Amino acid sequence: MAVQQSKSEIALKGIGVSPGIAVFKSQLLTPHSDRAVQRSISKDEIPFEIARFEEALIATHDQIKHIQKQVAEVLGDEHASIFDAHILVVDDRTFIEDVIRTIQSDLINVEPVLQAVANRYADMLAKVQDSYLSERAADIRDVTKRIMANLAGETLDQMKQIKEPCIVVAHDLSPSDTASINKEMVKAFITDLGSSTSHTAIMAKALEVPAVVGLHNITAVINSGDPVLIDGAKGLVFVNPTESRLEEYRKRAAEQELILTELETLRDKLPETKDGYMVPITANIELLEELEGVDARGAKGIGLFRTEFLFLGSESLPGEQEQYEAYVRAAESQYPSPVVIRTLDLGADKLPTGFENPDEMNPFLGDRAIRLCLSHPDLFKTQLRAILRASVHDNIRVMYPMVSCVQEVMDANTLLRQCMMELSKEGLPFNQDIPIGTMIEVPSAALIADIIAPHVSFFSLGTNDLIQYTMAVDRGNENVAHLYNPTHMAIVRLIDYVVKVSHKFGLWTCVCGQMASSPQLVPLLIGLGVDELSVSPSQAPVIKDVIRKLYYSDAVELAHKALNSSSAGHVEQLCHDLIKKIAPEVLEISE
Ligand code: PEP
Ligand code: MG
Secondary structure, three states: EEEEEEEOOOOEEEEEEEEOOOEEEEEOOOOOOHHHOOEEEEEHHHHHHHHHHHHHHHHOOOOOOOHHHHHHHHHOHHHHOHHHHHHHHOHHHHHHHHHHHHHHHOEEEEEHHHHHHHHHHHHHHHHHHHHHHHHHHHHHHHHHHHHHHHHHHHHHHHHOOOOEEEEEOOOOOHHHHHHHOOOOOEEEEEEOOOOOOOHHHHHHHHOOOOOOOOOOOOOOOOOOOOOEEEOOOOOOOEOOOHHHHHHHHHHHHHHHHHHHHHHHHOOOOOOOOOOOOOOOEEEOOOOOOHHHHHHHHHOOOOEEEEEEHHOOOOOOOOOOEEEHHHHHHHHHHHHHOOOEEEEEOOOOEEEOOOOOOOOOOOHHHHOOOHHHHHHHHHOOOOHHHHHHHHOOOOOOEEEOOOOHHHHHHHHHHHHHHHHHHHHHHHOOOOHHHHEEEEOOHHHHHHHHHHHHHOOOOEEEOOHHHHHHHHOOOOOHHHHHHHHHOOOHHHHHHHHHHHHHHHHHOEEEEEOOOHHHHHHHHHHHHHHHHOEEEEHHHHHHHHHHHHHHHOOOHHHHHHHHHHHOOHHHHHHHHHOOOOOOOOOOOOOOOOO
């Protein structure tokens, strides 16, 4: 939605999902399906297109060599030698230079150029009355097909070809595309699709890369090379920013820097309210590289280790030993603070390479998380064994995601016990009393919290999914993002209910959804009696700032008013008023 247009500046408002200000040239990633289509490019895009072509040539060369080797092993050298002709094509500098020159002169993307040049060469050879040369025409067509297939690689490959710092502009990015961003080159990203608690947004926060999503048609508005300014906290994007806009943001960036430097001084201070109520702050991590930042940001321990990102970031599924090493690294880095290892929350938007897509109509309601683990017991047991082996570090806890009925907890516990028996037989040590928790992120689980409670020792409220499933609002869909409302009375009541039940059973309840990372909502959660907040590491200082400026008694009063309210807007206003009163500066730096 364009909100303002001056001479050449275009201002757009999307959903700010990762704070920070960035000004760079844009780099447009072309969606897979559009890449073979002819597209005009700007002069700035020429090096990018040539780099794509050259990478595709290298990949094609390697593939042909590989096939040749396999053929030689199975059918002998004589048959393998036919691929020498293919290698000659892919290495033919005249052909390659012809393609490059045409990209440069006609300013067109590589695919149609390659196709046209290859057709011209092949047609010429086919007309020659010589069987050797006319066969070369077929070679050219074959090899071209292979180069085209390599050019049609995934977004990931395009990302790898970025050689200059830029702001990436894409229709959408998957969580694994985002996980493999090179921060040296990708200084920020903006997308047509997405919303605030999508896993891509979570990943952007984890990497601390400013990002604005849900811009609907930004890929149609921007050309590669256009200068772009983004304000990740407010969700604003300025294409071709004016000099006065740049000046305004230089000042704003300097002010934000000051606030952040001030917040750094809180690192070793306790997360304690003004009237002495302690609310532990732990961290949500997706990647092991984030461990360093946890302590540096003043959080203590890991409230949520999203282990599925170990799987999304790797070419093959990590085995027991690799997982064990990752969990040990997390445990040692945080000792003696707790590390909650959530078992795989795979499925829906988080499917690793090589894992067959189940082709479901409603993947978020499908074979996901604990369901997928229980239907793939080998995969699940490999992880449980790794967690148990790592639990010799007694700060490790295990937690199941997306539980919707008590049977799932019981089945998961049965498999956990089986793994314990196997490890005992093998003489491998583990913690017999490893604390077991469950995510409460499906309304059915919230409403039977009392039935689940006897089977676990802690709860963690996954508000991202709890809101999605309670309100029937897809958390990744920008078209319904306005309906995704954390202050809806249904959410306030469910949190209140779960916390009360957990305390009745002597259980601990953490909030690890994005609500805990939102400064405006933290007083409400504290007032509702939540025992711990697990937040994105980058948000830990600002959350600690809020806690330290808050009176617990005010938080309780806020929660009381919220529970007696009848509208989401009213609850939101109450939260906003309180934060404005106690910590107005945080509104400058948060979404
Ligand atoms: C949640 O749903 O709130 C949660 C923390 O899990 P995830 O965001 O990984 O689905
Ligand atoms: Mg969840």
